[in-house]
Amino acid sequence: MGKTIPLRQLAVGQRARIAKVDAHGELGRRIRDMGLIPGAEVEVVGRAPLMDPVALRLKGFTLSLRNNEADFIAVDIDAKPRPQE
Amino acid sequence: MSANVIVALAGNPNSGKTTAFNEYTGSRQHVGNYPGITVEKKEGIARVDGREVRVVDLPGTYSLTAYTQEEVVARRVLVEDRPDVVIDVINAGALERNLYLAVQLMELGIPVALGLNMIDEARKQGLRIDAARLSQLLDLPVVETVARTGEGLKDLMSAAVSHGDARRGTPWKPLEISYGPDLDPVLARMVERIEAARFLTDKYPARWVALKYLESDEDIRALGRAAGPLAAELEAMAAEVARHLEATLNSYPEAVIADYRYGYISGVLRQGVMTRHDELSQRLAASDRMDRVLTHRLLGPVIMLAVLYGIYEITFAIGEYPMGWVEAFFGWMNATASAALPDGLLKSLVVSGIIDGVGGVMGFVPLIMLMFMMIAFLEDSGYMARVAYMLDRVFRLFGLHGCSVMPYIVSGGIAGGCAVPGVMAARTLRSPRERLATILTAPFMTCGAKLPVFILFVGVFFAQQEAQAMFALTLLGWGMALIVARILRSTVIKGESTPFVMELPPYRLPTLRGILIHTWERTWQYIKKAGTVILAISILLWAAMTFPQLPEDRTAAFEAQRAAITAQKEAAEAGGEKAAEAETADADKSASGAAVAEAPAGADQAGEPSEAAAEGEKSDPFEEQLAAIDAEEAAAGLEYSIAGRVGIALESVTGAAGFDWRTNIALVGGFAAKEVIVSTLGTAYSLGEVDAEDAGSLAERIKADPHWTPAAAAALMVFVLLYAPCFVTVVAIKQESGSWRWAIFSTVFSTILAFGLAVAVYQIGTAMLAGG
Numbered sequence: 001m002g003k004t005i006p007l008r009q010l011a012v013g014q015r016a017r018i019a020k021v022d023a024h025g026e027l028g029r030r031i032r033d034m035g036l037i038p039g040a041e042v043e044v045v046g047r048a049p050l051m052d053p054v055a056l057r058l059k060g061f062t063l064s065l066r067n068n069e070a071d072f073i074a075v076d077i078d079a080k081p082r083p084q085e
Numbered sequence: 086m087s088a089n090v091i092v093a094l095a096g097n098p099n100s101g102k103t104t105a106f107n108e109y110t111g112s113r114q115h116v117g118n119y120p121g122i123t124v125e126k127k128e129g130i131a132r133v134d135g136r137e138v139r140v141v142d143l144p145g146t147y148s149l150t151a152y153t154q155e156e157v158v159a160r161r162v163l164v165e166d167r168p169d170v171v172i173d174v175i176n177a178g179a180l181e182r183n184l185y186l187a188v189q190l191m192e193l194g195i196p197v198a199l200g201l202n203m204i205d206e207a208r209k210q211g212l213r214i215d216a217a218r219l220s221q222l223l224d225l226p227v228v229e230t231v232a233r234t235g236e237g238l239k240d241l242m243s244a245a246v247s248h249g250d251a252r253r254g255t256p257w258k259p260l261e262i263s264y265g266p267d268l269d270p271v272l273a274r275m276v277e278r279i280e281a282a283r284f285l286t287d288k289y290p291a292r293w294v295a296l297k298y299l300e301s302d303e304d305i306r307a308l309g310r311a312a313g314p315l316a317a318e319l320e321a322m323a324a325e326v327a328r329h330l331e332a333t334l335n336s337y338p339e340a341v342i343a344d345y346r347y348g349y350i351s352g353v354l355r356q357g358v359m360t361r362h363d364e365l366s367q368r369l370a371a372s373d374r375m376d377r378v379l380t381h382r383l384l385g386p387v388i389m390l391a392v393l394y395g396i397y398e399i400t401f402a403i404g405e406y407p408m409g410w411v412e413a414f415f416g417w418m419n420a421t422a423s424a425a426l427p428d429g430l431l432k433s434l435v436v437s438g439i440i441d442g443v444g445g446v447m448g449f450v451p452l453i454m455l456m457f458m459m460i461a462f463l464e465d466s467g468y469m470a471r472v473a474y475m476l477d478r479v480f481r482l483f484g485l486h487g488c489s490v491m492p493y494i495v496s497g498g499i500a501g502g503c504a505v506p507g508v509m510a511a512r513t514l515r516s517p518r519e520r521l522a523t524i525l526t527a528p529f530m531t532c533g534a535k536l537p538v539f540i541l542f543v544g545v546f547f548a549q550q551e552a553q554a555m556f557a558l559t560l561l562g563w564g565m566a567l568i569v570a571r572i573l574r575s576t577v578i579k580g581e582s583t584p585f586v587m588e589l590p591p592y593r594l595p596t597l598r599g600i601l602i603h604t605w606e607r608t609w610q611y612i613k614k615a616g617t618v619i620l621a622i623s624i625l626l627w628a629a630m631t632f633p634q635l636p637e638d639r640t641a642a643f644e645a646q647r648a649a650i651t652a653q654k655e656a657a658e659a660g661g662e663k664a665a666e667a668e669t670a671d672a673d674k675s676a677s678g679a680a681v682a683e684a685p686a687g688a689d690q691a692g693e694p695s696e697a698a699a700e701g702e703k704s705d706p707f708e709e710q711l712a713a714i715d716a717e718e719a720a721a722g723l724e725y726s727i728a729g730r731v732g733i734a735l736e737s738v739t740g741a742a743g744f745d746w747r748t749n750i751a752l753v754g755g756f757a758a759k760e761v762i763v764s765t766l767g768t769a770y771s772l773g774e775v776d777a778e779d780a781g782s783l784a785e786r787i788k789a790d791p792h793w794t795p796a797a798a799a800a801l802m803v804f805v806l807l808y809a810p811c812f813v814t815v816v817a818i819k820q821e822s823g824s825w826r827w828a829i830f831s832t833v834f835s836t837i838l839a840f841g842l843a844v845a846v847y848q849i850g851t852a853m854l855a856g857g
Contacts, residue, residue: 021340026152027584032343033147034586035182045373049382050478053585059361060179060210062372062589064474066481069584 002077007042007070008054015043016075023072034063036073090138090246092131093162095190096174097183098145099590101202104232105174106142107602109242114602124158133242141168147182149189151304154517160304163195164288170196170249172241174232177207177214180359184350187223194257194290197225198245200237204229206591213360222353233596259290262349264342267334268299271326275299275319284315298323299338372467372591380471389472393490396463397499400455400506401533407451415444433631434624442623445758446616446813449505454608456495456506460513461603463491465595469513470587477585483567484574484582486519493523493566497530500559504528504810508817509607516583522573524821525831526566528810531559534759538805541763542798545784562806569838577830610820622812626757630728630750630765635721643718647711654707713771720771728753742804742843743797743851752804756832758811796850800843807839 004019018040023031035058036042045062046055052067094109096102106114110129127142143162144155151157163171171190175183180201190197201207201216220227226244230237252258263269275295279286285294285308297305298319309316323338330336378384419440426432463469473487480489489511490498496507507527514520531539539558547554574580634640723729724746732749739749747769754765767783787793809832810818819828 024337024339026581027586028339029148029150029152030584030586032340033150033152033185034588035179035185035347036586037344037347046376046380048380048475048478049386050475052478053474055376055380055474055589058179059181060207060212061176061182062591063586064470064589065584065586066477069586 007073010044016077019076020074091168093141093168093171100176101232102174174200177201191260194259196252199227200230200241264345282315404452438624438627457604457607461600467590467592483571488514489523492527496527497532500531501533504814522570526570529566530562546795546798717771743847800847804839804843809836
């Protein structure tokens with residue numbers, strides 16, 4: 001079992017599993033509607049030129065969300081970072 | 086017509102739902118708006134096994150909460166119109182997430198059929214889906230489709246229609262899934278109470294209502310409060326279970342419900358429905374490679390700027406040709422009508438009011454078509470989402486969204502655009518507050534119609550720094566748009582920024598058909614709506630600039646002048662050159678209407694009246710004089726009209742910004758279309774028809790007028806840049822914001838803002854000129 005960190009701290013290419021989503025209301029709903037729920041596997045596939053928002057890969061699709069929105073999501077890092085090619 | 090079957094199409098955005106809709110209905114579709122909101126309502130007729138089927142395209146949604154307008158609309162259509170069956174178009178490659186909507190549809194109880202769309206891509210990604218098994222587990226038809234090629238669509242529709250037939254006449258059968266030990270008991274109690282009281286059950290299943298109460302769904306709660314006293318009790322039950330969850334699990338009902346829904350889905354998929362032969366990161370490989378370049382830290386923005394600039398260039402460079410044809414056509418209409426009708430009010434109404442007014446609207450059509458063609462391409466290809474992704478950080482500072490860039494640029498963020506397609510381009514924004522702020526500020530940009538005004542005054546007063554001055558105006562437009570957006574977002578359009586959580590769909594080559602249908606829809610809407618309103622307004626404006634007409638004695642005075650000149654001309658033609666010495670040039674007077682004013686023109690300015698008369702293409706001095714008298718009469722008529730009186734009356738106010746009555750009239754005309762500012766100014770200066778593109782004579786006149794100082798010119802340019810959008814834009818704002826309220830707000834607010842700034846510029850500028 002790895003450790004739990006905020007999603008914001010994931011590096012590009014790093015994978016993790018969502019541990020907890022703390023967002024309420026509109027944001028919380030939107031995050032869940034998009035499949036960002038505890039247990040979902042995510043990988044950071046990129047960051048916008050100004051480092052925000054971040055692009056996340058989930059099963060079969062890519063999402064973008066802002067850093068301050070990513071702050072509501074905690075992830076477990078149990079996978080090794082994927083080597084960048 | 087046989088039994089009318091209603092089929093609703095539901096699905097996530099980017100699932101291929103619209104493509105499927107276009108394939109089903111072809112050109113037989115109707116696009117409208119749901120009353121009061123800007124969500125599009127699309128319907129069409131499809132033919133299935135000899136039957137006519139009404140296909141309703143629901144807005145693309147990820148869920149059935151009351152979180153966006155789209156979701157509320159989708160829900161309303163389902164419960165109010167009660168379609169016979171819903172086809173949920175699913176992106177097979179993201180099956181888990183797409184089933185989240187399907188499960189909610191099934192919980193509502195309406196008959197559902199699933200289309201596993203883009204099954205070809207899913208297969209390529211190494212996904213194996215057992216459609217038969219899924220169909221069996223969910224107890225509904227599941228058909229594999231590729232909407233882009235039409236594969237499987239027919240089977241899907243047939244299966245859906247027969248599923249609807251089989252279920253017709255029976256009550257909806259809501260799916261019941263377990264929400265765990267914390268929620269199930271309270272759900273059961275709520276259902277019991279709801280059923281006993283028949284609370285909202287005429288439309289909604291009891292368990293669904295209970296769930297919505299637990300999800301604190303505002304839409305249902307509002308309905309409930311109107312429906313009966315049980316509402317308060319249900320809200321209390323929901324609140325209690327929320328407290329309990331908070332205390333025991335540090336969670337809340339919405340989150341728990343979502344977890345169990347996803348849990349149900351993965352439970353189904355694990356029963357041999359789906360196998361993934363790949364790993365998370367190896368899929369979507371081609372799209373990822375493109376993103377590595379297209380959203381690269383340095384290359385990304387450069388490419389984006391090139392693409393945005395390219396779109397702008399293509400729209401306006403190519404658009405110029407069809408625009409020219411349309412203008413030529415209306416020019417021809419104008420000439421034909423002028424020739425066919427006798428002089429008088431009717432001719433003036435038809436030519437200046439109707440043909441020019443409608444021509445002005447239709448002139449935008451080619452631009453709008455091209456614009457939407459390109460926007461449709463960017464959207465359908467997936468690039469638009471990347472633009473928003475890259476720019477969001479910047480625009481968010483101003484309370485906007487990454488997608489705001491497109492409307493800004495089209496409106497004239499690169500000088501020379503047009504706010505009409507610009508405002509319409511704001512449709513790509515899914516966040517209502519950000520979209521409204523964008524719509525209200527996009528008209529501050531330097532659109533093509535403002536340019537002649539700038540060129541004229543910059544040419545006269547800032548000739549040494551022409552390029553810098555034009556650039557400064559463009560920057561001012563951007564600055565004001567962003568600052569005002571920020572202000573609006575913290576005052577009248579207050580509210581949290583809409584979550585950005587957004588899908589970055591894989592890159593795809595758009596289909597030509599999709600783009601054409603999309604383009605035509607938008608264009609036709611524009612022609613219909615703008616056409617009618619604009620026609621009415623242009624007639625009104627024509628009336629304001631025409632009535633009341635000059636009184637008899639004054640027209641008679643001009644008539645007498647003309648008669649005198651004509652007589653002289655005839656005498657001269659009879660008596661040779663003798664008359665040449667007696668020639669009198671046009672009097673450079675404000676049209677006071679004094680009888681035959683024959684003051685000799687200032688010799689050094691002689692070039693100017695002849696230029697004005699050059700419109701009459703003759704250098705015959707008598708013709709020049711006649712043209713000058715016509716121009717003077719037109720100026721006198723304009724001054725005497727309502728618009729003129731308004732202009733004069735406003736002088737006391739606008740004097741603070743350095744505008745005289747002539748400027749005021751021109752600016753009043755500019756409310757209709759900024760193109761008329763220069764030409765109206767020309768009329769007010771008794772120059773006859775002034776071509777906005779070639780205002781040499783007007784420039785001379787302004788240069789000579791002591792009233793015009795660099796400060797006054799700068800104030801005017803600032804005012805023109807920022808004041809009320811033209812009527813066509815105002816109509817577009819109404820259409821896009823869904824209410825006249827915002828259109829009127831935009832007009833009033835912009836004008837006040839522009840005037841305030843113009844006064845500041847004039848006063849400070851005048852003080853500086855006096856001091857320096």
